[in-house]
Amino acid sequence: MSQKHTTLGEFIIDNQKHFQYSSGELSRLINSIRLAAKVVNHEVNKAGLVDILGAVGETNIQGEDQQKLDVYANDIFMQTLTNRQIVCGVASEEEDDFVAIESNNGGHNNKYVVLIDPLDGSSNVDVNVSVGTIFSIYHRVTPIGTPVQLEDFLQEGTKQVAAGYVVYGTSTMLVYTTGHGVNGFTLNPAIGTFYLSHPNMSFPDDGNIYSINEGNYVHFPQGVKDYLKFCQEEVDNRPYTSRYIGSLVSDFHRNMIKGGVYLYPTSSKAPKGKLRLLYECNPMAFLAEQANGVATDGYKRIMEIKPTELHQRVPFFCGSKNMVADAEGFMAMYPEDANY
Ligand SMILES: O=P(O)(O)OC[C@H]1O[C@](O)(COP(=O)(O)O)[C@@H](O)[C@@H]1O
């Protein structure tokens, strides 16, 4: 069977041998995420026809206006993960606190926790621009059989057993890693099956695309301003091309395929950056590193940051390794900005 026809389900089974604690639970967990992604995809694809556009009129713990699709996607992933009895807890961008999930017999026998950004790129929902879902999976650290605790979620990114995203774009893709490279699967909507379309995805070492919201330029640290000047100079293969979709998943996906760097630094508006360490930066960092890329906060490796809060934010520099290194070179000239 040529690689093009390998389904996600077959790939998961074939690759189960890689899983650290191989008992099939992680396979079932990824299968559940696949199922929830298909349900959300179905709604996203007809967003203009159903009452799913616009805000719900409430703000989440981030202080952001929750979009109807944020809430819908959150409900679908929470229900699917709860019903399938494979996780002992979930933390979500749309939930104030982590949610403990009891197993059928009222126990706490499951060993995985999931951290999720149910709908990434919320500002693009109403304008038909690609959005995504991001997930990160850890083995719990507290004893199985006991209720899940905050410490099960506040683990360094290096402890992730799997991470991935779904991009709801011109096509719908699920891209994930279990620490053995990064593979992308495209949904055939006619039959509702994901097929392996992008095996062994990898960031080129270099690229000529930079992704940053330049509208915040005046608020950026000097190192970022210097790097942007560097990107826009007429030297060698520069000026680079500026591309910014405003959905982390979509900007990351493009940069992984074409070569590029995504930056969401601190700014006087967002003194710690905007993106959330646990369910945006850590999973994308795991994917980046598994795909020959790099992810830092401008100074140090994202995945070595010891989390202290569920919804903490960090600056994010991610993409082709030589481009991130260039950006870090400019940040290094201002060591005081490492203390955000
Ligand atoms: O509008 P800004 O400030 O440029 O922020 C865009 C960034 O914020 C995000 O939308 C944050 O994610 P959510 O939509 O999940 O809150 C990223 O996807 C995106 O890269």
Ligand SMILES: [Mg+2]
């Ligand atoms: Mg997000």
Ligand SMILES: [Mg+2]
């Ligand atoms: Mg979100």
